Amino acid sequence: MSQNNNQTKPDRQVWTGIKRGQSWHPVEWVAEKLIFLVSLTAIVMVFLIFAFVTREAVPLLLGQINSAATQTVIPLADMDKTPPEVLQAYLELTPEQFASMDRDTKLLLMQTKLDAAKEAPDDKDARINTTEWRYLFLPYKWTGYEQPSFIWQPVSTIKKYNIVPLIVGSIKATVVALLFAVPLALAAAIYVSQLARPKFKEVIKPAIELLSGVPSVVVGFFALIVIATVLQKTFGYESRLNAFVAGIGLGFAIIPVVFSIAEDALTSVPRSFTQAALALGASRWQAAWQVVLPAAIPGVFAAIVLGFGRAMGETMIVLLASGNASIMSWNLFDSARTITATIAAEMGEVVAGGDHYRILFLIGSLLFVVTFLSNMAAQMVMERLKKRLEGKA
Amino acid sequence: MPEISLPTTMLTDVNAAPAARGVPLITIENLALYYGATKALKNISLTLRERVVTAFIGPSGCGKSTLLRCLNRMNDLIDNVRIEGSVKIGGHDIYGADVDVIELRKRVGMVFQKSNPFPKSIFENVAYGLRLHGMRDKSSLESSVEESLRGAALWDEVKDRLHASALGLSGGQQQRLCIARAIAIKPEIILMDEPASALDPIATARVEELILELKENFTIVIVTHNMQQAARISDQTAFFYLGELVEYDATTKIFTNPARKQTEDYVTGRFG
Numbered sequence: 001m002s003q004n005n006n007q008t009k010p011d012r013q014v015w016t017g018i019k020r021g022q023s024w025h026p027v028e029w030v031a032e033k034l035i036f037l038v039s040l041t042a043i044v045m046v047f048l049i050f051a052f053v054t055r056e057a058v059p060l061l062l063g064q065i066n067s068a069a070t071q072t073v074i075p076l077a078d079m080d081k082t083p084p085e086v087l088q089a090y091l092e093l094t095p096e097q098f099a100s101m102d103r104d105t106k107l108l109l110m111q112t113k114l115d116a117a118k119e120a121p122d123d124k125d126a127r128i129n130t131t132e133w134r135y136l137f138l139p140y141k142w143t144g145y146e147q148p149s150f151i152w153q154p155v156s157t158i159k160k161y162n163i164v165p166l167i168v169g170s171i172k173a174t175v176v177a178l179l180f181a182v183p184l185a186l187a188a189a190i191y192v193s194q195l196a197r198p199k200f201k202e203v204i205k206p207a208i209e210l211l212s213g214v215p216s217v218v219v220g221f222f223a224l225i226v227i228a229t230v231l232q233k234t235f236g237y238e239s240r241l242n243a244f245v246a247g248i249g250l251g252f253a254i255i256p257v258v259f260s261i262a263e264d265a266l267t268s269v270p271r272s273f274t275q276a277a278l279a280l281g282a283s284r285w286q287a288a289w290q291v292v293l294p295a296a297i298p299g300v301f302a303a304i305v306l307g308f309g310r311a312m313g314e315t316m317i318v319l320l321a322s323g324n325a326s327i328m329s330w331n332l333f334d335s336a337r338t339i340t341a342t343i344a345a346e347m348g349e350v351v352a353g354g355d356h357y358r359i360l361f362l363i364g365s366l367l368f369v370v371t372f373l374s375n376m377a378a379q380m381v382m383e384r385l386k387k388r389l390e391g392k393a
Numbered sequence: 394m395p396e397i398s399l400p401t402t403m404l405t406d407v408n409a410a411p412a413a414r415g416v417p418l419i420t421i422e423n424l425a426l427y428y429g430a431t432k433a434l435k436n437i438s439l440t441l442r443e444r445v446v447t448a449f450i451g452p453s454g455c456g457k458s459t460l461l462r463c464l465n466r467m468n469d470l471i472d473n474v475r476i477e478g479s480v481k482i483g484g485h486d487i488y489g490a491d492v493d494v495i496e497l498r499k500r501v502g503m504v505f506q507k508s509n510p511f512p513k514s515i516f517e518n519v520a521y522g523l524r525l526h527g528m529r530d531k532s533s534l535e536s537s538v539e540e541s542l543r544g545a546a547l548w549d550e551v552k553d554r555l556h557a558s559a560l561g562l563s564g565g566q567q568q569r570l571c572i573a574r575a576i577a578i579k580p581e582i583i584l585m586d587e588p589a590s591a592l593d594p595i596a597t598a599r600v601e602e603l604i605l606e607l608k609e610n611f612t613i614v615i616v617t618h619n620m621q622q623a624a625r626i627s628d629q630t631a632f633f634y635l636g637e638l639v640e641y642d643a644t645t646k647i648f649t650n651p652a653r654k655q656t657e658d659y660v661t662g663r664f665g
Binding site: 272276277280282283286291 | 465467472495496498499502503505509510511512513521522525526557558559560561571574575578
């Protein structure tokens with residue numbers, strides 16, 4: 001100290017070192033910017049996926065798609081009288097395609113339309129544009145049906161696109177999966193984090209988490225071959241593959257997800273809470289159930305929401321085990337078809353740009369919106385729960 | 394449910410005349426405790442008296458907290474702990490095969506170093522132990538909670554916000570809440586593990602006052618790093634070093650005229 005005091009001048013100069021830019025770490029700078037860029041890309045990707053999926057469904061939303069089996073035809077002779085925009089829409093072409101085609105090609109397309117019109121079915125529903133909202137969501141009394149019904153029959157003379165049976169199918173499978181998996185996963189999480197001996201915990205925790213590494217097609221196959229048979233023998237219902245079987249299969253897929261997050265949440269509750277409860281004369285079970293679980297509620301809730309999202313979005317298991325019949329029924333033991341399975345099964349067969357194609361993208365974006373909204377709602381509920389626990393609300 | 398039988402003096406109303414003060418209550422005989430292969434407590438023999446404050450002092454790692462936690466069997470929760478010797482409360486071995494640990498912990502309460510109120514309301518914190526031991530009636534719960542909060546000198550500060558979260562209280566208030574929670578179930582012995590070490594001097598003074606008041610009704614064993622605190626509040630002091638009981642005597646004697654050189658060095662601040 002005394003030495004420094006004697007040499008005031010050099011000491012002062014050292015202070016110039018606080019100026020910016022004296023020490024520059026280019027590698028750190030680059031690394032930091034790269035990480036920032038990567039995280040930004042993730043956000044952008046989410047929006048891009050949503051934008052592109054929705055874009056394919058936009059013509060449907062704008063009412064530009066007409067799926068009627070019988071449509072007003074324009075005779076070949078009227079070609080030159082028809083305004084180009086009308087002709088373009090009539091031939092279902094994009095402006096670019098329309099511009100690139102010569103007159104003969106267009107005539108050929110018009111002839112195809114005329115031929116198709118001749119073969120159009122003689123049906124009271126043939127002139128209906130089945131992609132309108134009311135046919136997508138409301139029951140309608142189709143020809144040959146006794147009463148108004150929700151029908152998904154995208155491949156038929158009259159294409160029926162009612163998506164309610166698919167939504168119901170998704171809900172049924174998801175609810176069964178959650179009812180089956182959440183209690184099991186939470187019980188396992190409480191046991192492993194609070195009650196199990198450390199040595200046992202070391203074995204059982206990785207074992208349960210290993211379940212999440214099983215490919216869903218394998219779980220689906222297992223559900224299709226084993227679970228379906230066992231459940232049918234046990235409960236004696238009629239359709240071997242149904243929403244119940246699919247839900248149980250889905251449950252196996254989401255148990256590790258719910259378990260893992262819930263176990264982390266429970267373990268992160270301070271040990272001092274447990275100790276305080278035990279010192280008051282609580283049993284280990286009472287401490288876990290009455291003190292630790294309430295303190296971990298935000299995390300446990302997050303685990304359940306994540307499980308919900310996974311169950312909603314899971315495709316392979318339901319495709320294999322649900323029976324894939326788009327029946328409008330709340331009965332768990334009827335075959336069902338989910339939104340995801342519908343997209344997976346039908347996307348390969350559709351005409352790109354056609355009405356069926358657009359509908360599939362519409363239900364895809366619907367799935368996206370539902371998951372997004374449920375996650376957002378869950379986030380808000382979690383914030384409130386956290387605040388209440390911390391005594392700020 | 395097997396219960397430990399305790400002397401009748403302990404089961405009488407805590408507000409009765411303190412006739413039995415100073416009667417031997419806890420007898421520790423040749424207690425040794427191992428963490429795996431490490432011997433953390435070495436053959437400790439010690440008799441603690443009823444309704445006096447006994448302080449355990451000693452440098453960090455000397456085993457005083459471990460010994461404290463032997464008295465309500467909180468060490469049971471740690472793996473690889475092995476205990477030899479005996480701890481008798483009211484003549485009954487608390488490590489005996491017939492002991493109900495829950496009943497034991499109900500009678501031997503504990504306050505921890507770091508205040509650890511549950512993330513529940515103030516009321517629920519105090520009521521938790523009462524509910525645990527079967528009190529359901531709302532009005533008796535309310536009166537017991539009030540009595541305990543008054544006993545912990547916290548009532549006036551929190552009576553208007555009993556249903557607010559306990560985590561909104563200051564550190565000192567939280568620690569007094571933990572004391573209220575401990576005394577709510579009317580234990581006979583209260584173990585305190587450095588209860589004031591995380592508190593500022595004013596909050597510490599309040600907790601110390603409280604301990605002196607609680608002494609009227611409870612037997613208190615307190616672990617502390619603060620020599621002045623031990624001198625201020627305790628009647629008996631035990632000094633530990635490296636897992637051994639070095640000296641155990643009246644507090645005034647330990648601090649003014651200790652028998653052992655080691656004790657004198659420690660209490661005068663020459664080591665530790």
